[in-house]
Amino acid sequence: MQLDSRAQTLLKALVERYIADGQPVGSRALSKISGLDLSPATIRNIMADLEEMGFVASPHTSAGRVPTPRGYRVFVDTLLTVQQIDETTVESKLQPRLHTASQQKIIANAAQVLSSLSQFAGVVMTPRHESVFQQIEFLRLSEKRILLVIVAPNGDVQNRLLLTDVDYTPAQLVQAANYINQHYAGASFDDVRARLQGELRQLRDDMTRLMQAAVEAGSDAMAESSDDVVISGERNLLSVTDLASNMTSLRKLFDLFEQKTSLMQLLDVSSKASGVQIFIGGESQLVPVDEMSVVTAPYEVNGRIVGTLGVIGPTRMAYERVIPIVDITAKLLSSALSHS
Template sequence: MLDTRAEILLKTLIERYIIEGQPVGSRTLARQAGLELSPATVRNVMADLEDMGLVSSPHTSAGRIPTEQGYRVFVDTLLTVKPLHSSEVLKLEQGMLADQDPQHLIEHTSHLLSTICQLAGIVMAPRREEQPAFLHIDFVALTGRRILVILVTRDGQVHNRIIQAEREYSPADLVQAANYFNETYAGVSMDEVKRSLLKEILQASDDVHRVMQLAAKMARAALDAEGQPDELVVSGESHLMNIPELGDVRKLRKLFDAFSTKRDLLHLLDRSMRAGGVKIFIGSESGYDALTDYSLVTAPYSVDGRVVGTLGVIGPTRMAYEQVISIVDITARLLSGALSSGNRPSHLESSDH
């Protein structure tokens, strides 16, 4: 537990370090904290805070900087979140509603976060609890051994894909293949269809199951060509290269590799989604080596009241938490409104952290 004097000095030190990025000396703290304390008294308090692991002294300076634990105390107990001005919220809302397509909204939100915060913006695409069920498929012969595959799912989505066949097939072959497929998979989830197709391709023989293999190969090719939206959309990575303390190329390469593979980041965002509310990982708290020098501020978003994904920003541990938390919180709520079928939010106020 910190006494009031220690809390004020720690808060002042961290706020100044966030702004300037330089170690803060005792004389500067004595002036900035608004306390009638001598530099010697401030030094004694700083020594106590250092013993507690909340601040540290870089070898190159007599001043002190916050540690991960210091940032954690600051975020949990000393931070005053700054609500966004109504004009800023309106600007966010107008930008969010500019594009109605869900995938474009996800991409736009990631870009919006990176632009406003001047950090890397990340959005985890919605996780669907239930995959749509297969309804119907048609194969239509085109010229040059090309086949048009028309696939319809139970939720009304129609997917048209052109695939290149290994040889010419007659209209009768294609009708027979489509009939087999429709009879076998009607009402089956698309994930299960894909798994079954892979097994059928491996097990079927041309002699015994020629029609089955034809249907499986063409449907599998169409589904593979269809692709899926990115599970994680990242924008503004270049902003991180402009931050002095993140200038180590090796550290940046680790982070950019994490952006590329996405697995660890998706795991973190999944944890945040389950936790609910604004979640902050500071440095090594994430448990991933690539994020040791960074902080991640996240918030879940929902569709029609059901939490489906997470968004946030990645930046240095020396980030303006009081502003970033508000931006992430409001953006999550605006994205929830934009993706939901009900009335969209207007002139939201930031919730307390």
């Protein structure tokens, strides 16, 4: 739904004022801060139209209005003026913290940087590595039960139980493992899956099924071992009145941090998009708390997107500041990991 220029100006002024002080904004205040030469009656009519369209709402206790999730969405998508942050100044503060010996420390520092600069919670999804393996083994546990042992290039070991239709002999298991190790060691399970179909026709069908089952289980195992989220500054959100004043919202918020499942889903979705993404509570099903927003950006290693980082805060956050913080941190993290 298109808004004319006057409605856009008033909506922008209302959202900015509400973000600044958290109080419902009345027509009198809007006439002063909007810069428009309009009568109070005209402003009231425009605000009534905005309310009817679902962009603002009137709390029962006030004559003023507050932005709705839909109003925030229009604001961040079309009306927001992002602050120009001096990247060199930010880099001078961040670079020392993002260049350390270990990748794990770099990730943790990035989450801390996001939290300290935004004063909210910083979150980083750890890099998703391709599910590459160095070696696999099959161990016969009992009839039709096989333990798949996967050794990653860094030495990490993952185990998965395979339930098969065929009772394989130890010799058959050795033969299958040798074939995979000789032909595919150092490749990703995704590559092996694609190549298996055309390259295993010379083997018996039951051996092919074993190898395909191993590839599926191995891919799942490696993915599970690499998916994690680093969070910093959760306690900052306890001082945010919009979030902490409602016990139900607070409980949902800390369930999000503890369980991490929906947070992983949100970060995974944003890793498939380019640039900064904004998820607003009450509008996005991925955000479990109506008063919460998440600003995210993907980051890369050597040109390939491997994860996402972001800031978790209230819907009433200074998006014009948080967006460049997230954007610049993603670029610096990409650079640090690519050269680590």
